Amino acid sequence: MAISTLEPGSLPKGAFGFRQRATTRASVVVVDMVYAPVKRGDQQGILMIRTATTEGKTSPQDAVGLLNKALHRANAHIDPDQLTAPAQPTPTSGSATATPTSPQTP
Numbered sequence: 001m002a003i004s005t006l007e008p009g010s011l012p013k014g015a016f017g018f019r020q021r022a023t024t025r026a027s028v029v030v031v032d033m034v035y036a037p038v039k040r041g042d043q044q045g046i047l048m049i050r051t052a053t054t055e056g057k058t059s060p061q062d063a064v065g066l067l068n069k070a071l072h073r074a075n076a077h078i079d080p081d082q083l084t085a086p087a088q089p090t091p092t093s094g095s096a097t098a099t100p101t102s103p104q105t106p
Helices: 063-074
Strands: 002-005 016-023 028-040 043-054
Touching (some): 043 063
16 A cells, blocks of 8 residues: 655645555555545534545546535535644743742741
8 A cells, every 4th residue: 555645736725635545456446535624604623535446447526526515515614724833922031930849847
């Protein structure tokens, strides 16, 4: 089995995907998996589409076409901002206060 990434230019902005090629005794099976961070209103999620075809045969649907149909059916849109890590605050020097590690003695 071999795994490769799908070309980013072949996918909608914010989506990413992988292709698996598995050789059996009779044929080569190609599996495409496309992942997309989605948003509907204030709800966030991940949509995953997977297709499997025998190499050399045409598939009635490709993963991107199915992704577009699923987005339409769910009334959702791809939200690439979910893939961006939020900025982390950086501590300022000298702002930390020490905490005692042992109780004070009378």
